[in-house]
Amino acid sequence: MTKAEKMELFHRDNIADTAERLFSINGIEKTSMDQIAKEADYSKSTIYVYFKNKEEIVLYLVLKGMTEIKNGISEIIDSKDKSDEDKYYQICQVLVSLYDKSPFIFSHMMETIEMKKEERLKVPLLDDIYQVGEDINEKIAEFLKTGETNNNFKLDDKAEKLSFIYWMMLSGVIMFGNKKSQYIECQFKQNKEDFLNQVFAMMLGIIKK
Structure with missing residues (x-):
């Protein structure tokens, strides 16, 4: 540079x-x-x-957040000295950390991304966000396939589809868990962190052998 x-x-x-x-x-x-x-x-x-405008600033912020997630997940998955289960929980924490750092960016990451290439290319930042999102999905799919090869995970569908499902579930759980933290503490006598970790464990149980 x-x-x-x-x-x-x-x-x-x-x-x-x-x-x-x-x-x-x-x-x-x-x-x-x-x-x-x-x-x-x-x-x-x-x-x-x-x-050019506020909307471009928002897209720039979303791209930064998505890139941060991609880099964090890639570093975890490429590590040779962690178990598949440890990697899973660390991936969860990458998302938790981004939410804690910026709920604004996290929530806007979840919004609809234009799928038609010709439309995305009219807004280069939008296309960049889409490509980083695809990179994240591919990296998580790679992780799931490796876990299956290691006989730690049992996948009942294509890894790419399961990767998207887990991305959707994790993001939703983190957002909802934060917004409902007071309810969780009053109703279940748990702090937000313990509650989220319990849900992460339940989600892991879906694919864990």
């Missing part, structure tokens, strides 16, 4: 991180580009050099 590219990334990240804080507090609609510029200490014209 050249010095100019590093500086561009620095400024884009500064602006996006500032926007994320404002979006989380005020919502996207009630946050203006003027507010983002003022809070980030940039001129409005400079903001528009890096982002």
Whole structure:
């Protein structure tokens, strides 16, 4: 990466991180580009050099979050000194960590991604998000296949489909568990962390031999 590219990334990240804080507090609609510029200490014209609008900032934040997940999962799955079960729980924690770090990014990751290639290509960031999502799905599928080969998992469907199912289930459980943390504590006398770990164990039991 050249010095100019590093500086561009620095400024884009500064602006996006500032926007994320404002979006989380005020919502996207009630946050203006003027507010983002003022809070980030940039001129409005400079903001528009890096982002066309608020929607592009949101997509950039989602891409960052998805890339963080992909890198975290890849590092875990490629490790040679962890059991398949340990890898599973660490993958769960990668998602938990992103939610704890940014509920805003996590929730927007779950929104619909345009499937038609010709439509995605009109918005390059949207296509980038789609491709990273496919990379994550393929990596988890690889993990499931390896677990089956190691005689630790029993897959009743294609690994690629199960990978998507687990991604969907884990994401939903983490979001719902966080939003209902007070209910969980009152009704089940468990903290959020213990509850989530119990659900993760139940989900593992579906495929574990």
